[in-house]
Structure formats: C-alpha cells, structure tokens
Amino acid sequence: MKNFLKSFSVLFILTLLFSCGNADDDVNLDLITGDGLGKGTEVDDCLGLEDGELVLSIQEQYTTLPGKVSIFFRVSDTGGNPVPGLTANQFTIYEQGRNDDCFKTISTSESSARISPNSQIFSNNTLLVLDLSNSVLSSSLDELKLASTSFIDAVMPSTPQESVKMAIYWFDGEDELHLLNALTSSRAELKDAVDGITNDISNDPSTDLYGAVIKSTDIASDLVKVSTAGGKIGAASVVLFTDGTDQASRFTEDAALKKVKEANANISFFSIGLGAEIDTEVLSAIGKTASVFAQNKDELERTFRDISEKVSERANSFYLFEYCSPKRDGSGENNLAIEINTGSRQGAVQTKFSANGFTGGCE
Incomplete structure (x- = not known):
C-alpha cells in the first residue's frame, strides 16, 4: 500500500x-x-x-x-x-x-x-504528531525515529508532489504543539527532521495529550479550509502517537474528544499507542478512523506501518x-x-x- x-x-x-x-x-x-x-x-x-x-x-x-x-x-x-x-x-x-x-x-x-x-483535483495533508515526553525520550526514542521514518517512506511519494504534503509536530508537558518540520512535499526533508530529534529536545517531562489533540485538530481544520478555497476538494489526516495518558491536565478529556467528534468531515484521525500506561479507550476515540497499539517498543515500527497502510488504503x-x-x-x-x-x-x-x-x- x-x-x-x-x-x-x-x-x-x-x-x-x-x-x-x-x-x-x-x-x-x-x-x-x-x-x-x-x-x-x-x-x-x-x-x-x-x-x-x-x-x-x-x-x-x-x-x-x-x-x-x-x-x-x-x-x-x-x-x-x-x-x-x-x-x-x-x-x-x-x-x-x-x-x-x-x-x-x-x-x-x-x-x-x-x-x-x-x-x-484532490490534495492531502498529513500531520504526524509525536509524543516526546520524558518516558519516550528516555526509553524508546530510537525505535520511534525508525518507525516514523518508515511511516514517511510509506506515505510520501519518492518524487515530491505538491498535492501530497506532511508536517511533523511534537508535544511534551508544555502548553504548545511544537513544530518539528513545516508542511512539505519532500520525503528527505521530513526524514532529516526525524533523524535530528535528540533526547534533550524537551524541557517538560509531563504529557499534554489532550492539548496536542485539540491543537493538531485546529491546524488540520485550517489546512482543509485553505485547500478547499476557490472550489477545490481537500483532506487532512492527523496521526498521533503517545506512550501514556494526559498528565498536564491543562485540557479535559471531554474537550479533546468533542474536538475530534465535531471536526470537519474531511479530516481523518489515527492514533498509535505504546506500552501498558496508555488508555486504549481514549486513544480509540481520538483515532476514530483507526487505532493501533504496540505492547513494547519493538512493535513500534509494525504499528506505524499498519497505520500507514490504513492511511494509504483510505486515500487510494x-x-x-x-x-x-x-x-x-x-x-x-x-x-x-x-x-x-x-x-x-x-x-x-x-x-x-x-x-x-x-x-x-x-x-
């Protein structure tokens, strides 16, 4: 796929x-x-x-x-x-x-x-949203980088196309969805950005999961508005990875799930969970299009590949x-x-x- x-x-x-x-x-x-x-x-x-x-x-x-x-x-x-x-x-x-x-x-x-x-006539934007809280950086960063690179290879065409773009964001405990790489059609640029992630990238060891859901949905909504301007058809996919639950408590679960539920119909939501500390019920609601879960870091690349296939199948x-x-x-x-x-x-x-x-x- x-x-x-x-x-x-x-x-x-x-x-x-x-x-x-x-x-x-x-x-x-x-x-x-x-x-x-x-x-x-x-x-x-x-x-x-x-x-x-x-x-x-x-x-x-x-x-x-x-x-x-x-x-x-x-x-x-x-x-x-x-x-x-x-x-x-x-x-x-x-x-x-x-x-x-x-x-x-x-x-x-x-x-x-x-x-x-x-x-x-149809162009698609993908937002890859990565949890880079302390638990990920200290125990599974290498596996996450490998899995993310495989995802990019699977989703992005080898020859850049203006109708197919991806951006990468990351979150920790701060009240900010950090931009790792802006929207681009370049597979190489995205892979270089992932390769450049270091274990000291974050200054806040907490996890603002619900904030990341809300903010990434807003970004995807804006992208759909832009891509559908002037009589066009546009779609976006939000692919979110986390290894835990929301710890920052800055936003509520209800607010995050409401944002996903009421999002533009042209936005697809996918979630990837890792480990035993995740809440599979919440992540399944966030990834209302499809969700996958890895028991350990060695399964990460497989789960990212599973999601990339689901994204591809839907688009194709x-x-x-x-x-x-x-x-x-x-x-x-x-x-x-x-x-x-x-x-x-x-x-x-x-x-x-x-x-x-x-x-x-x-x-």
Missing part, C-alpha cells in the same frame, strides 16, 4: 477542470465517507445487476467540453472498508438516452475511459474516472451507470449528466 499518495495525491484542483468546460458550479467540498451511494442512486432494474459486495459513493461529477464526463467517487465494501488499487479495465460504463428503453454499454476503449491521476479508495461520451449537444440529460467488477466482487452506481454543448472529440 505504499503507493498511497504516489498514485492518489489527495485533493484535486477542481478549478482547473471547471475553467475548460461546463462543470457544475455547486461543488460539494465535503468528502462523503459514510454508508451509501453519495450523490448517486441505485441502478435501474433493467440492467439486471444484482446487489454486489462493493459500494460506489459518488463524491462529485462534472462535464468538460467537448465531451468528457468525470466522476469522482469512493469504493468500499459493504462493511465500509476502503477498496484501493482498481484499474479502468475493471469498470463498465452504461448510458441511457431519451430514446433508449434501457442502458447501452459504452466501450471503454472507444470512449478512452481511464482512471486519471487524483493529483489533478477515491477515484477520478473519466471517459468520452458518445452523446451530443441536443440530447439533453442522460442517465449514466458505472459498474465495477474485480472478478470476485461487484458493485454499481447510477447518476445523470447533461450533454449540453457536447461535440465530437475529447481532451
């Missing part, structure tokens, strides 16, 4: 696409990650498709002249688990015009159907599917159905698009 952000590049610049076509103006900037088909509907019975094991949730759709239809959607199984790694040849397109009793299959080759690079389950429609100007509104078939699992979704202004050819 290390191709997470390499192939995906979270948060696409919709304005780029809107500027060259007749895309809709009412863009929804919130990702739809719950159950259901999003902006889509169940497919018409005339297609004869049975209920499948995959769910296609349409996030956004638009058309671009002279005749391109673009659908941005998420694929998950019926349990809500993300399904990454799908390819264009696993999709079948069906269109139904006003003269059609049912849908007609559209050749994926003749329509130049493709899964386009997500970096065009979003697809930008594009094809050139044979419909032409004057045909009005047309029905569209997309089926995915992996050989072992199947799913489908239906929507509509307007062919106003469509002519021959496609960019």
Whole structure:
C-alpha cells in the first residue's frame, strides 16, 4: 500500500477542470465517507445487476467540453472498508438516452475511459504528531525515529508532489504543539527532521495529550479550509502517537474528544499507542478512523506501518474516472451507470449528466 499518495495525491484542483468546460458550479467540498451511494442512486432494474459486495459513493461529477464526463467517487465494501488499487479495465460504463428503453454499454476503449491521476483535483495533508515526553525520550526514542521514518517512506511519494504534503509536530508537558518540520512535499526533508530529534529536545517531562489533540485538530481544520478555497476538494489526516495518558491536565478529556467528534468531515484521525500506561479507550476515540497499539517498543515500527497502510488504503479508495461520451449537444440529460467488477466482487452506481454543448472529440 505504499503507493498511497504516489498514485492518489489527495485533493484535486477542481478549478482547473471547471475553467475548460461546463462543470457544475455547486461543488460539494465535503468528502462523503459514510454508508451509501453519495450523490448517486441505485441502478435501474433493467440492467439486471444484482446487489454486489462493493459500494460506489459518488463524491462529485462534472462535464468538460467537448465531451468528457468525470466522476469522482469512493469504493468500499459493504462493511465500509476502503477498496484501493482498481484499474479502468475493471469498470463498465452504461448510458441511457431519451430514446433508449434501457442502458447501452459504452466501450471503454472507444470512449478512452481511464482512471486519471487524483493529483489533478484532490490534495492531502498529513500531520504526524509525536509524543516526546520524558518516558519516550528516555526509553524508546530510537525505535520511534525508525518507525516514523518508515511511516514517511510509506506515505510520501519518492518524487515530491505538491498535492501530497506532511508536517511533523511534537508535544511534551508544555502548553504548545511544537513544530518539528513545516508542511512539505519532500520525503528527505521530513526524514532529516526525524533523524535530528535528540533526547534533550524537551524541557517538560509531563504529557499534554489532550492539548496536542485539540491543537493538531485546529491546524488540520485550517489546512482543509485553505485547500478547499476557490472550489477545490481537500483532506487532512492527523496521526498521533503517545506512550501514556494526559498528565498536564491543562485540557479535559471531554474537550479533546468533542474536538475530534465535531471536526470537519474531511479530516481523518489515527492514533498509535505504546506500552501498558496508555488508555486504549481514549486513544480509540481520538483515532476514530483507526487505532493501533504496540505492547513494547519493538512493535513500534509494525504499528506505524499498519497505520500507514490504513492511511494509504483510505486515500487510494477515491477515484477520478473519466471517459468520452458518445452523446451530443441536443440530447439533453442522460442517465449514466458505472459498474465495477474485480472478478470476485461487484458493485454499481447510477447518476445523470447533461450533454449540453457536447461535440465530437475529447481532451
């Protein structure tokens, strides 16, 4: 799953696409990650498709002249688990015009159907938040540095992409979320920052866990606001590591969990706990997207790798599917159905698009 952000590049610049076509103006900037088909509907019975094991949730759709239809959607199984790694040849397109009793299959080759690079319209920011209180620095710093480096390698593309960035913060007992490395697309820069952590970096041996949760959520919220400005779609992930409980008592547990619960829907939360002193119930609530726990420092790299895979799978389950429609100007509104078939699992979704202004050819 290390191709997470390499192939995906979270948060696409919709304005780029809107500027060259007749895309809709009412863009929804919130990702739809719950159950259901999003902006889509169940497919018409005339297609004869049975209920499948995959769910296609349409996030956004638009058309671009002279005749391109673009659908941005998420694929998950019926349990809500993300399904990454799908390819264009696993999709079948069906269109139904006003003269059609049912849908007609559209050749994926003749329509130049493709899964386009997500970096065009979706960009993702990851915040890695590390507990560098005294207990970590004195007993597991080397293991944490190794695990963090592995996480960076797994999440960040080897070739920097502006749509994929990460920042690293750390906390101890102070009323501050310390910046270790600002938001960047450089994997090497992030790894150098981690390598530079020393056991004397902290001046306060306590742990302000709840403060770190609140402050990192605020930072992620600001990043989403910036990335969704001007008609874009943006997402952020907060990945927090700790080996203990909140000791500073500067903020309450309720305040921290409320901040996570009410955060922007485009923010994912992951938590990693180490050792016997953590509160797994609290960390599971903080990491509402996914949480993992290591019994000892030797398991740290594995748990960080587990989280990096979950981050990658979630991001890679979003697809930008594009094809050139044979419909032409004057045909009005047309029905569209997309089926995915992996050989072992199947799913489908239906929507509509307007062919106003469509002519021959496609960019």
